[in-house]
Amino acid sequence: MPDTPPATAPLIAVRGLGFARNDVPVFGPLDFSVEAGEALLVQGDNGAGKTTLLRVLAGLLDGERGQVLVSGVAAGPAARAGHIGYLGHLPGLKADLSAIENLAWLCGLLGRRASIGIEQALAIVGLAGFEDAPARSLSAGQRKRLSLARLWLSPAPLWLLDEPYANLDLPGIELVNRMVRAHLDDGGGALVTTHGAYAAPPVRTRLLRLGTAGAPAPGA
Numbered sequence: 001m002p003d004t005p006p007a008t009a010p011l012i013a014v015r016g017l018g019f020a021r022n023d024v025p026v027f028g029p030l031d032f033s034v035e036a037g038e039a040l041l042v043q044g045d046n047g048a049g050k051t052t053l054l055r056v057l058a059g060l061l062d063g064e065r066g067q068v069l070v071s072g073v074a075a076g077p078a079a080r081a082g083h084i085g086y087l088g089h090l091p092g093l094k095a096d097l098s099a100i101e102n103l104a105w106l107c108g109l110l111g112r113r114a115s116i117g118i119e120q121a122l123a124i125v126g127l128a129g130f131e132d133a134p135a136r137s138l139s140a141g142q143r144k145r146l147s148l149a150r151l152w153l154s155p156a157p158l159w160l161l162d163e164p165y166a167n168l169d170l171p172g173i174e175l176v177n178r179m180v181r182a183h184l185d186d187g188g189g190a191l192v193t194t195h196g197a198y199a200a201p202p203v204r205t206r207l208l209r210l211g212t213a214g215a216p217a218p219g220a
């Protein structure tokens with residue numbers, strides 16, 4: 001019988017997912033899923049493994065244990081790349097390229113939604129007028145906004161957002177919240193790391209708490 005995923009399969013589900021460095025566990029084993037239309041808040045103290053978890057899911061770190069299913073189908077790191085839009089600490093921009101050139105380059109690499117243009121995305125994140133500015137000349141918050149434009153252009157249904165509010169002013173925080181809400185309304189999902197010090201996006205959320213060294217926190 002063909003291995004047909006159920007129509008309601010979560011965007012991503014992990015079973016016994018773990019990661020270790022030099023045999024020292026960083027997190028896991030973890031079991032969780034993210035449905036279309038919801039966000040999973042990944043909380044934990046400094047060093048708990050939040051960034052590592054997102055980087056493993058994004059396929060940026062080798063050596064994961066356990067199973068990752070994308071829309072009900074087991075998917076290794078390479079197979080899930082096109083399904084995931086990743087917003088990390090490092091913006092992944094080329095310093096000498098302009099804002100527009102960076103987005104064109106990233107869209108060429110990672111694909112783009114047909115319904116939106118690059119200049120439109122720049123305007124949405126508040127960077128109209130900075131189209132030709134080299135990334136190196138942008139402030140940390142403006143670079144974050146440029147990365148948000150890239151995310152907005154991404155066709156990927158699952159967003160992995162590592163401390164998306166960092167470096168942003170209040171309008172930037174509201175921009176992230178609007179983007180996440182629109183993405184979820186459109187059938188997407190998101191994992192969002194936070195220390196709990198920032199407001200969470202005002203969307204349907206579930207909580208995953210990571211303890212120190214990745215162990216589940218007491219009472220989680």
Ligand SMILES: Nc1ncnc2c1ncn2[C@@H]1O[C@H](COP(=O)(O)OP(=O)(O)OP(=O)(O)O)[C@@H](O)[C@H]1O
Nearest residue numbers: 021026044045046047048049050051052053193195
């Ligand atoms: N490149 C690396 N090489 C070795 N160890 C690392 C590396 N990156 C992170 N670690 C270690 O892995 C553990 C988890 O780090 P991680 O960055 O995932 O935590 P975090 O929960 O995102 O922390 P923070 O809230 O400070 O951003 C920490 O003990 C950290 O020291």
